[in-house]
Amino acid sequence: MAFPASFLDELVERNPIEDVVGQYVNMTRRGGRLFGLCPFHGEKTASFSVVPDMGFYYCFGCHKGGGVINFIMEIESLSYPDAVRFLAKRAGLDVPEDEQYQSQYRRQERLWGLCKEAARYFHAQLYGPAGAEGLAYARKRGLSQGTLTRFGVGFAPNGWTGLLDAMKQKNYTEEELLEAGLALRHQTKGTVYDRFRNRLMFPIIDVRGHVIGFGGRVMDDSTPKYLNSPETLIFNKRKNLFAMNLAKKSKMGRIILVEGYMDAIALHQYGFDCAVASLGTALTEDQVNLLSKYTDQVVLIYDGDEAGQNATRRAMPMLEKSGLQLRVLRMQGAKDPDEFLKKYGADRFKLLLEGAENQMEYQLQALARKYDISQDDQKVEFLKATAELLATVGNAVEREVYGTRAAEAAGVSYEALKLEIQKAVTRRQRRDQKKQERIDLAPADKLRPKSRTIRYDNIKSAMAEEALLGQILREPALLDQVDLAPEEFSCELLGRCYGQLREQHRQGLQVRLAALENLTPEEMAHLAGIAQKQQGPVSEGAMRDYVDTIREERRLSQAKGPEGLMAIRDAMRAKKGYGG
Numbered sequence: 278m279a280f281p282a283s284f285l286d287e288l289v290e291r292n293p294i295e296d297v298v299g300q301y302v303n304m305t306r307r308g309g310r311l312f313g314l315c316p317f318h319g320e321k322t323a324s325f326s327v328v329p330d331m332g333f334y335y336c337f338g339c340h341k342g343g344g345v346i347n348f349i350m351e352i353e354s355l356s357y358p359d360a361v362r363f364l365a366k367r368a369g370l371d372v373p374e375d376e377q378y379q380s381q382y383r384r385q386e387r388l389w390g391l392c393k394e395a396a397r398y399f400h401a402q403l404y405g406p407a408g409a410e411g412l413a414y415a416r417k418r419g420l421s422q423g424t425l426t427r428f429g430v431g432f433a434p435n436g437w438t439g440l441l442d443a444m445k446q447k448n449y450t451e452e453e454l455l456e457a458g459l460a461l462r463h464q465t466k467g468t469v470y471d472r473f474r475n476r477l478m479f480p481i482i483d484v485r486g487h488v489i490g491f492g493g494r495v496m497d498d499s500t501p502k503y504l505n506s507p508e509t510l511i512f513n514k515r516k517n518l519f520a521m522n523l524a525k526k527s528k529m530g531r532i533i534l535v536e537g538y539m540d541a542i543a544l545h546q547y548g549f550d551c552a553v554a555s556l557g558t559a560l561t562e563d564q565v566n567l568l569s570k571y572t573d574q575v576v577l578i579y580d581g582d583e584a585g586q587n588a589t590r591r592a593m594p595m596l597e598k599s600g601l602q603l604r605v606l607r608m609q610g611a612k613d614p615d616e617f618l619k620k621y622g623a624d625r626f627k628l629l630l631e632g633a634e635n636q637m638e639y640q641l642q643a644l645a646r647k648y649d650i651s652q653d654d655q656k657v658e659f660l661k662a663t664a665e666l667l668a669t670v671g672n673a674v675e676r677e678v679y680g681t682r683a684a685e686a687a688g689v690s691y692e693a694l695k696l697e698i699q700k701a702v703t704r705r706q707r708r709d710q711k712k713q714e715r716i717d718l719a720p721a722d723k724l725r726p727k728s729r730t731i732r733y734d735n736i737k738s739a740m741a742e743e744a745l746l747g748q749i750l751r752e753p754a755l756l757d758q759v760d761l762a763p764e765e766f767s768c769e770l771l772g773r774c775y776g777q778l779r780e781q782h783r784q785g786l787q788v789r790l791a792a793l794e795n796l797t798p799e800e801m802a803h804l805a806g807i808a809q810k811q812q813g814p815v816s817e818g819a820m821r822d823y824v825d826t827i828r829e830e831r832r833l834s835q836a837k838g839p840e841g842l843m844a845i846r847d848a849m850r851a852k853k854g855y856g857g
Contacts, residue, residue, distance in 0.1 A: 280361060282784055284373055285346075285792040288361065291368035294345040294791065295329045301352055301570075316352060317341050319569040319599030328809065331750060332791040335805045342805025344791025347798060352570075354516055357794075358382065388457045388511045391449050392480075392488040395459055398443050399431025399478040399491075407439070408432035411477050414496040418539065419619060424546045427523075428479065433493060435475035458490065458506040476504065479538045481512070481556065482522045484567075489517065492538055492556070503538070505557050514556040516563040520545065524571070527551035531574040533630075534560075534592075535614055536585065540578070543615040547623040549630075552614075560592040565599045574602040576633050580613050586643075593639070604633035607642075637679055640666055650687050660687055660694055668701035726803050731770055738767035738830035743807045745823040746771060749778055750808050752815045753788035761824055765831055770800055 335342035411432030476493030490506030766772030
């Protein structure tokens, strides 16, 4: 929705970006900027910057950026209107809301309310006649009364319209149940019926406490074993983790990441209240970012079968790249945490947890299992693979520690393995150098936007447009000297940004990126990247040069059309004495 420009100006003024960001990121001042560790991609060296005077943030690592509204959208996973409401509440402002936004927000609130009522219905059914089988199964799996209550575990009766009828009595419509993913429509008959039937039900709750979906488990060997809610207006499985609403409060200093609901619940029941589970998908970057908001250390515990080990190998680089301390725990004597806890108890699991391998130890152990080092040819392959793995380690001390361990396991000297590691490091450096040379030999590509959704069809004009915007953001009074129209810009996004900044100036408001509207996160990040470049001197002369470049490039671009090309050809012929 379009909020009044005057309201957005006051909203941004009452929410200084350094104060808002400072609630999420520890920052230190360097000159006119503040720097800290990026909350969006995780890192070990601070590349996240805030420029209080200009009201924007920018990360030189992941290239996310924007104003205070965009920051709240990213950090809290909110839509633009919801981020505005969040900041308005923080500043004690009333939000001027139009009917379109009211309708969208009411839909969300209705679906949150519906899912909450559905969770209550399922939980009540667990203790009624229809849920006897489900309750017996839950107790057979060792779930205590307290655990069933804490997680809101319920039961979906083996009928077609039990939930549908119950929710209708609470004034929810069939369309709302369909939209929430709680019901399905028959393809031929057109009738609506319950999606979840004869399953133990686990409510999925987001970090703000809203019930957003469900996972339903069968009580026998039928398939699918788990049935999850589909993607809806309020549920995105790639951005949420089961039990994160509870684990975020843990004082254990780490988060344990497991595969299934039952594993997470069992860990909580045995006192490990920091466990979460992915929602039926491979680990995603959004989930890694969510983890990094609440912990510095993740212990990964996936099943010991081939699928679980493959999932572990895929997840490790994502978690490591985020800057999280990663440890991997391999089950011994059980296929998963639930089974291990039942067989050996919490104390032994705690010992296992404390001895969890870091990701390098885990990968070396995996290589050792892959090769039979009692055979000479296999031993050689093992050492080659080990050298390639250790070449990825930037720290020479770490390479020596793990290299020595691997050499001892293979019965060779570390000096011999060290030579192979150095060769692998050299090969890796050459590959990286060639990659960088390819980048350096394509300077135009370096100037293009990193987001594929933003186009620079005319690099020369776009560079002038970027510089012009940079001048305006540093000295808005220069807008009085510019008579460009937004349509004259070669890049639609830059022209749109210029038009909004010009309108802010005309209305006597502060000219700033943070109050721009109708921009995607990628677009705002790109504009923040332009703002942080601080291009060239601020002067009327520089502005005139940029305007002249934009207009000249536009003229040349228009001349390249059919009529323009004919005129150029005629002029060339006349100059050379051809024709007429």
